[in-house]
Amino acid sequence: MSSPHVPLLAPSLLAGDHAHLAASARSVADLGLTWLHCDIMDGHFVPNLTFGPETFAALRRAGINLFFDTHLMLAEPQRYVEAFAKTGSNLISIHIEPAYDHAATLAHIRALGCQNGLVLNPGTPVAAVEPFLDQVDLILVMTVQPGFGGQPFRRDMLPKLTQLATWRRERSLNFRLEVDGGIDLATAAACRAAGADTFVAGTSFFKAPDKAAFAAAFSVL
């Protein structure tokens, strides 16, 4: 299943050094990579906590110019999109599972000058995001249950990618198809074959003995 997009690696700051987040972000930029995946957790939608808008503002002040691919794992994301847009997000992804006005929030994200994305958990059928495909810049398929890095990749998510890539082609849409959770070179290749083009990598990137070689391998997936 081909993708209209070249493969893109988005290292996840969650797996970086939380005492030196700017240094971790700089290690991504120094490789010539452009995206940084930023996981925002609220302790409600997922059982963990990470960073907030002020972290982004501080990273911008520290000179980090990466594209902030912001993954909001929040029970009420609509309350926070403006704060993240103002402090430096370039793309803001919201989950389909909580009850709020998804279409209005996706439109609000664009009105704030950001790209938007819609995310589905492993237990959520792909049909849940189907009505929104013409309103998004990115669909993020979770390949682990969100909340923590370092979990094993869920191969049973591959058919979702195939279905989304089929809808994208049939409807002449252009959204990016991103995967997040347990991504390394082998699992990324399987996702690429199923139609994914944007690869979040936390543990595998920050623990790679040679980050430059790791990033180069992703660019030719």
Ligand code: DX5
């Ligand atoms: C999981 C987060 C991921 C996480 C992935 O809740 O959404 O972005 O950083 O980590 P790895 O790549 O270690 O599975």
Ligand code: ZN
């Ligand atoms: Zn994420």
